[in-house]
Amino acid sequence: MSANIPSYSGKRLVILGGGFAGLTLARKLAKSEFQIVLVNKHNYHQFQPLFYQVATAGLEPSAIAFPLRKVFQNNQNVHFRKAEIQSVDFDKKVVHTSVGTIHYDYLVNAMGAGTNFFGNKEIQKRAWGLKSIPESLALRNHILMNFERASSIDDEKKRQELLTVVIVGGGPTGVEVAGALAEMRKWIIPRDYHEIDHRKVKIAVVEASGKLLGHMSEKSHKAAEDFLKSLEVEVYNGIAVDSYNGEEVTLSTGEKLPCNTLVWAAGVKGMPVDGIPTELIDKRDRIAVDEFNRIKGQEHEFAIGDIATMETEKYPHGHPQVAQVAIQQARLLAKNLPRMEKGEPLKPFRYSDKGTMATIGRNKAVVDLPQFSFRGFWAWLVWMIVHLMSIVGVKNRLMIFINWVWNYIFYDQSLRLIISPAKHPKHKEVPPANQMETSSN
Amino acid sequence: MSANIPSYSGKRLVILGGGFAGLTLARKLAKSEFQIVLVNKHNYHQFQPLFYQVATAGLEPSAIAFPLRKVFQNNQNVHFRKAEIQSVDFDKKVVHTSVGTIHYDYLVNAMGAGTNFFGNKEIQKRAWGLKSIPESLALRNHILMNFERASSIDDEKKRQELLTVVIVGGGPTGVEVAGALAEMRKWIIPRDYHEIDHRKVKIAVVEASGKLLGHMSEKSHKAAEDFLKSLEVEVYNGIAVDSYNGEEVTLSTGEKLPCNTLVWAAGVKGMPVDGIPTELIDKRDRIAVDEFNRIKGQEHEFAIGDIATMETEKYPHGHPQVAQVAIQQARLLAKNLPRMEKGEPLKPFRYSDKGTMATIGRNKAVVDLPQFSFRGFWAWLVWMIVHLMSIVGVKNRLMIFINWVWNYIFYDQSLRLIISPAKHPKHKEVPPANQMETSSN
Numbered sequence: 001m002s003a004n005i006p007s008y009s010g011k012r013l014v015i016l017g018g019g020f021a022g023l024t025l026a027r028k029l030a031k032s033e034f035q036i037v038l039v040n041k042h043n044y045h046q047f048q049p050l051f052y053q054v055a056t057a058g059l060e061p062s063a064i065a066f067p068l069r070k071v072f073q074n075n076q077n078v079h080f081r082k083a084e085i086q087s088v089d090f091d092k093k094v095v096h097t098s099v100g101t102i103h104y105d106y107l108v109n110a111m112g113a114g115t116n117f118f119g120n121k122e123i124q125k126r127a128w129g130l131k132s133i134p135e136s137l138a139l140r141n142h143i144l145m146n147f148e149r150a151s152s153i154d155d156e157k158k159r160q161e162l163l164t165v166v167i168v169g170g171g172p173t174g175v176e177v178a179g180a181l182a183e184m185r186k187w188i189i190p191r192d193y194h195e196i197d198h199r200k201v202k203i204a205v206v207e208a209s210g211k212l213l214g215h216m217s218e219k220s221h222k223a224a225e226d227f228l229k230s231l232e233v234e235v236y237n238g239i240a241v242d243s244y245n246g247e248e249v250t251l252s253t254g255e256k257l258p259c260n261t262l263v264w265a266a267g268v269k270g271m272p273v274d275g276i277p278t279e280l281i282d283k284r285d286r287i288a289v290d291e292f293n294r295i296k297g298q299e300h301e302f303a304i305g306d307i308a309t310m311e312t313e314k315y316p317h318g319h320p321q322v323a324q325v326a327i328q329q330a331r332l333l334a335k336n337l338p339r340m341e342k343g344e345p346l347k348p349f350r351y352s353d354k355g356t357m358a359t360i361g362r363n364k365a366v367v368d369l370p371q372f373s374f375r376g377f378w379a380w381l382v383w384m385i386v387h388l389m390s391i392v393g394v395k396n397r398l399m400i401f402i403n404w405v406w407n408y409i410f411y412d413q414s415l416r417l418i419i420s421p422a423k424h425p426k427h428k429e430v431p432p433a434n435q436m437e438t439s440s441n
Numbered sequence: 442m443s444a445n446i447p448s449y450s451g452k453r454l455v456i457l458g459g460g461f462a463g464l465t466l467a468r469k470l471a472k473s474e475f476q477i478v479l480v481n482k483h484n485y486h487q488f489q490p491l492f493y494q495v496a497t498a499g500l501e502p503s504a505i506a507f508p509l510r511k512v513f514q515n516n517q518n519v520h521f522r523k524a525e526i527q528s529v530d531f532d533k534k535v536v537h538t539s540v541g542t543i544h545y546d547y548l549v550n551a552m553g554a555g556t557n558f559f560g561n562k563e564i565q566k567r568a569w570g571l572k573s574i575p576e577s578l579a580l581r582n583h584i585l586m587n588f589e590r591a592s593s594i595d596d597e598k599k600r601q602e603l604l605t606v607v608i609v610g611g612g613p614t615g616v617e618v619a620g621a622l623a624e625m626r627k628w629i630i631p632r633d634y635h636e637i638d639h640r641k642v643k644i645a646v647v648e649a650s651g652k653l654l655g656h657m658s659e660k661s662h663k664a665a666e667d668f669l670k671s672l673e674v675e676v677y678n679g680i681a682v683d684s685y686n687g688e689e690v691t692l693s694t695g696e697k698l699p700c701n702t703l704v705w706a707a708g709v710k711g712m713p714v715d716g717i718p719t720e721l722i723d724k725r726d727r728i729a730v731d732e733f734n735r736i737k738g739q740e741h742e743f744a745i746g747d748i749a750t751m752e753t754e755k756y757p758h759g760h761p762q763v764a765q766v767a768i769q770q771a772r773l774l775a776k777n778l779p780r781m782e783k784g785e786p787l788k789p790f791r792y793s794d795k796g797t798m799a800t801i802g803r804n805k806a807v808v809d810l811p812q813f814s815f816r817g818f819w820a821w822l823v824w825m826i827v828h829l830m831s832i833v834g835v836k837n838r839l840m841i842f843i844n845w846v847w848n849y850i851f852y853d854q855s856l857r858l859i860i861s862p863a864k865h866p867k868h869k870e871v872p873p874a875n876q877m878e879t880s881s882n
Contacts, residue, residue, distance in 0.1 A: 004595045004636060043589060044858045060503050067857045069633040076635055082589045082859070099593040134863035148484060148523045152540040154445045192510040194517055195445060395847055395855050399840075406836055414836050416508045417485045418523070421862040422575035 001100030005079055008035040011341065014095055014104035016085055016273075018045050018068050021305030021326035022110035023392075028334030030075040033341070037102055039095070043082045044068055046133050047391050049323065050400075052173060054136040056180035057144070057415045058407060061133045063399045066392040085111065087274035090301055106300045106337060109273065109287065110330070113306035113321055116267035116284065126246045127264035130173055137419075139263065143181075144418045146260055151195040157258065163201045164259040166249050168241050169266030170207030171214065172358040175224050177263060178205045179360035182231035187411040203233045204257065206249075208266075210238035213366065215320060216356055216373075220366040223375040227360040268321055270307040282309055286318060291348035292336055293329050304329040310349065319351050323390075328352065359383045362408070442541030446520055449476040454778065455536055455545035457526050457714075459486050459509050462746030462767035463551035464833075469775030471516040474782070478543055480536070484509060484523045487574050488832050490764065491841075493614060495577040497621035498585070498856045499848060502574045504840045507833040526552065528715035531742055547741050547778060550714065550728065551771070554747035554762055557708035557725065567687045568705035571614055578860075580704065584622075585859045587701055592636045598699065604642045605700040607690050609682050610707030611648030612655065613799040616665050618704060619646045620801035623672035628852040644674045645698060647690075649707075651679035654807065656761060657797055657814075661807040664816040668801040709762055711748040723750055727759060732789035733777055734770050745770040751790060760792050764831075769793065800824045803849070 005012075010033050015022045018040035026038045047064040054061055072078040083097035088107065095102045115129040128139045143165065150162040165181055167174045181203045189198035205212070205228060212224040212235070228235055240252040241262075249257045270285035280288045280296050286309035288296045293308055295301045305326030309318035319325040329349055336346045357379065359365040365380035367373060384404060391397055407413055446453075451474050456463045459481035467479045485506040494500040513519040524538035529548065536543045556570040569580045584606065591603040606622055608615045622644045630639035646653070646669060653665040653676070669676055681693040682703075690698045711726035721729045721737050727750035729737045734749055736742045746767030750759035760766045770790055777787045798820065800806040806821035808814060825845065832838055848854055 002595065004593050006636070042859065042861075043585065044860075060501055061860055062501050062856050062858060065858050065860075067633070067855060070853070070855055070857070073632040079635065081593055082586075083593070099590075132863065134860060137860065138863040144484065145523075149540075152445050152522055152524070154443065191514040192508070194520065195447070393855055398843070402839070402843075412511070414508060414511055414834050415503050416511070417503060417506050418483065419485075419502055419506075419575060419578065420483075422573065422579040 003037075003081055003083070003097060003100030003102050005035075005037055005081075005102060008077075010035060011105040012037060012103065013106040013108065013337065014039065014102055015108045015110060016040075016095065017110035017112055017305075017307075018042075019048070019110060019112045019305060019326065020323045021112070021330045022108070023068070023071070024327050024330035025108060025110065025304065025334050026078060027071065028331060029337065030072060030078050032338060034077075034106070034337070036075075036078045037081060037104075038068060038072075038078060039081045039083050039085065039097055039102070040068060041082070041084055042133070043080070044133075045071070045392055048131075049172075049387055049390075051130050051133065051136045052176040052180055054133060055130055055139040055143075055177060056184055057140055057417075058180060058413055059400060059403055060415060061137060063396050063403065064391065065133055066396060071392070085273055088301075089275050090298060093300070104300075107302065108333065109276075109295070109301070109303040109307055110305050110326070111271045111273065111307050112326075113268035114271050115264055116269035117264065118267065123241070123244050123262070123264065126244055127168070127262045129264055130177065131268070139261075141418050141420065143261060144416055147189070147193055147196065148418070151193055160200065160202070161247055161258045161260040163196065164204070164257060165202070165261040165263060166204045166206060166241075166257055166259045167263040167265055168206050169264065170205050170209075170212035170224075170235075170237070171265060172356075173265040174205055174207070174263075175212055175228060175358055175360055177265065178203055178228055178233045179231055179364065182228070182233050183361050186231070188416070191412070192416070202257075204236060205233055206236040206239055206241055206251065208238070208240040208252075212237065213358055216358070216366060217368045219373055220358075220368055220375065223366050224358065224360060227364040227366075230364075231361055268306065282318075284309075292346045293333055293349060302333060304333055315351070322356070324354055325351055357383050357386070444478075444522055444524070444538060444541030444543050446476075446478055446522075446543060449518075451476060452546040452782065453478060453544065454547040454549065455480065455543055456549045456551060457481075457536065458551035458553055458746075458748075459483070460489070460551060460553045460746060460767065461764045462553070462771045463549070464509070464512070465768050465771035466549060466551065466745065466775050467519060468512065469772060470778065471513060471519050473779060475518075475547070475778070477516075477519045478522060478545075479509065479513075479519060480522045480524050480526060480538055480543070481509060482523070482525055483574070484521070485574075486512070486833060489572075490613075490828055490831075492571050492574065492577045493617040493621055495574060496571055496580040496584075496618060497625055498581055498858075499621060499854055500841060500844055501856060502578060504837050504844065505832065506574055507837060512833070526714055529742075530716050531739060534741070545741075548743065549774065550717075550736070550742070550744040550748055551746050551767070552712045552714065552748050553767075554709035555712050556705055557710035558705065559708065564682070564685050564703070564705065567685055568609070568703045570705055571618065572709070580702075582859050582861065584702060585857055588630070588634055588637065589859070592634055601641065601643075602688055602699045602701040604637065605645070605698060606643070606702045606704060607645045607647060607682075607698055607700045608704040608706055609647050610705065611646050611650070611653035611665075611676075611678070612706060613797075614706040615646055615648070615704075616653055616669060616799060616801055618706065619644055619669055619674045620672055620805065623669070623674050624802050627672070629857070632853070633857070643698075645677060646674055647677040647680055647682055647692065649679070649681040649693075653678065654799055657799070657807060658809045660814055661799075661809055661816065664807050665799065665801060668805040668807075671805075672802055709747065723759075725750075733787045734774055734790060743774060745774055756792070763797070765795055766792055798824050798827070 013034040044065040050064045053059040083099040086096040117124040146162040185201045287303040306321040355369040357367040365383040366375045367379040454475040488505040524540040527537040558565040587603040626642045728744040747762040796810040798808040806824040807816040808820040
């Protein structure tokens with residue numbers, strides 16, 4: 001199979017993944033001399049920072065997803081393929097995908113990161129991840145369905161399980177999900193679910209390191225914990241999860257929490273692809289690259305974003321796996337690739353840290369800038385504006401803005417729909433893309 | 442299992458189905474003396490007239506769905522249960538559902554209609570229906586996925602199959618889907634799918650009766666056909682579908698059309714429920730009711746909307762299966778039930794036909810009012826305003842309005858997302874609601 005890419009007299013750049021890294025690179029080079037083939041599992045770019053709002057019924061998937069083909073409507077030299085990556089072959093310079101084999105002159109792996117269960121198969125089997133829109137929707141449906149189930153049973157023990165969400169990991173995703181669920185408990189449950197005592201809905205965050213938002217400042221750790229506690233989220237700080245049998249979480253203290261929903265937000269890892277020399281892959285499945293994001297030992301193969309690990313003096317274990325690193329690496333590579341073609345020297349990557357932020361709830365956010373940090377209402381406003389401006393598509397921005405304003409005024413979205421997929425005999429015939437969702441690309 | 446409905450000193454009214462009929466009845470009686478239990482397969486009311494826009498990526502599901510619990514936030518005496526109906530037992534006065542058995546004093550079956558394949562199992566297995574939001578989303582995903590597949594193969598025959606949509610049935614759903622797909626072919630395909638020649642996308646409507654929009658006026662039949670032809674939809678009028686093997690549709694003329702997507706919009710039938718005396722069920726699976734919508738021979742059991750068939754002088758084969766009949770029957774029953782309680786005489790149902798309409802595309806619609814009919818731009822505007830005002834929820838109205846205006850100006854939505862469900866081991870544990878989607882309730 002050939003994937004039906006038109007032949008081209010110039011060089012072909014194949015980009016694997018349409019996340020922040022891959023999309024930025026493809027857009028920057030869309031009008032260049034390169035023929036670009038963008039391969040992604042989904043036919044849309046997803047805006048990861050707002051997955052948690054999809055999972056908590058605050059936004060629709062379409063508000064934070066953008067069709068990749070629409071981005072490149074005016075770029076005849078960009079070819080999109082919705083496909084799974086099967087393997088790469090550096091010697092033959094080909095990528096094997098579910099829609100066929102694609103030859104490349106330059107290859108950029110921008111496949112991002114998936115959930116890291118650190119080898120715990122028991123938890124992997126039972127926990128919910130938040131690394132894609134389908135995963136976020138599945139979690140939303142599950143949580144809403146649990147409220148339905150809790151309404152229609154009279155077994156108190158079972159009901160408490162259904163009403164408990166334990167979130168493992170106190171990074172941005174963990175605190176954001178916990179905060180949004182706590183607001184749902186406060187504003188939605190008492191109105192919608194007459195048979196549920198909303199005080200029995202239990203939301204807990206378990207963070208082993210002892211610090212919420214560990215990558216942020218001391219003040220932010222503290223503020224995040226205070227904000228969560230003010231929303232009556234139970235914070236188990238400095239405590240780990242030992243095991244989970246689907247009904248009960250056992251903590252490292254020995255305490256047991258009845259719990260039907262375990263959200264795993266405790267770590268990410270790269271998405272391994274067959275064909276990449278194993279000695280280049282670190283223990284978090286990231287690919288070792290040099291200062292130009294070139295895969296070590298290769299000439300025309302690169303990796304950018306969450307899947308790459310570049311050891312520098314400042315970041316001896318690689319850069320943080322955040323959108324800004326991915327975007328900056330993509331922008332630099334978009335300049336380095338034409339330089340390579342012209343035989344000019346390449347420029348090395350230097351990360352410019354613009355700061356980090358996280359939101360916990362209404363008027364509750366933390367912002368760390370390189371020089372100073374702040375929190376509360378202004379941080380929350382800055383968080384919203386930055387995210388609104390970062391999203392792809394004017395209509396998406398408008399839709400998110402309306403949703404946020406609506407929610408701010410009325411404390412009540414109307415997105416609590418459990419849309420279960422229709423089963424159809426034809427579905428069997430629809431390839432492929434229905435594999436277990438763990439990727440963020 | 443008991444479904445956990447609180448006990449109540451007064452009478453309990455159980456309503457099966459939250460479509461136009463069931464929702465209207467529940468709203469009208471929400472503040473009455475009755476305890477109301479509303480049972481529906483989905484946790485949302487769906488606005489059927491716009492399913493076709495979800496299927497053709499013009500609207501998001503959330504714009505035409507409204508959470509049923511949100512409707513009754515302020516009605517402590519209304520209890521919603523998301524459940525499948527398993528059977529009814531008129532003698533014991535109970536309904537058996539997937540969440541338990543519910544006793545009733547009054548029962549109203551408002552379960553609506555599903556797709557009628559007229560016993561053709563071969564077609565049922567391979568055709569796509571449009572009778573629920575999950576079905577509409579599944580069709581959308583399928584059509585978009587076919588464009589993706591057509592982009593990445595070089596087999597001309599296979600590609601033509603993937604690019605062909607044959608719609609069986611020239612009623613409102615059939616012509617509306619055909620028109621919307623034709624507009625997608627014109628405005629979207631050339632921009633998004635560089636490898637597809639949009640002229641090869643084939644859209645056909647097959648209508649056996651010889652009349653499009655058969656329930657409307659002669660002028661509307663003609664206008665619908667003209668509008669479709671102006672959009673280059675192939676109309677096979679007075680021709681039936683003989684068979685479909687998944688790759689090829691064989692028409693009654695012997696003509697064969699290569700076709701991967703067969704949309705079945707050729708008829709509806711009631712949703713049979715175990716326990717209703719079979720002699721009361723007609724050949725289209727509707728339940729025979731008297732002039733008060735009481736199931737024949739019963740005292741406290743009723744059926745309203747698409748699932749009921751009431752033979753009257755003017756409508757010897759029952760009323761048309763449209764929203765207006767469902768709503769008017771529900772309104773009348775909401776008055777008759779309290780009358781029954783008080784021992785007052787009931788009022789018989791008289792259908793007031795307010796007219797019918799259908800839209801084929803931009804500026805192309807037909808409206809038949811009782812006195813006169815019109816078509817074109819003004820009909821299209823009336824169609825939009827009527828539908829906008831009929832939808833439940835101010836936010837939904839706002840979202841649909843923005844989408845329509847956006848689409849009118851830019852000819853291009855950004856909703857072309859193939860969101861495939863995430864598979865999760867936990868999904869096995871989530872009951873039930875994932876049965877084959879055929880219901881409209």
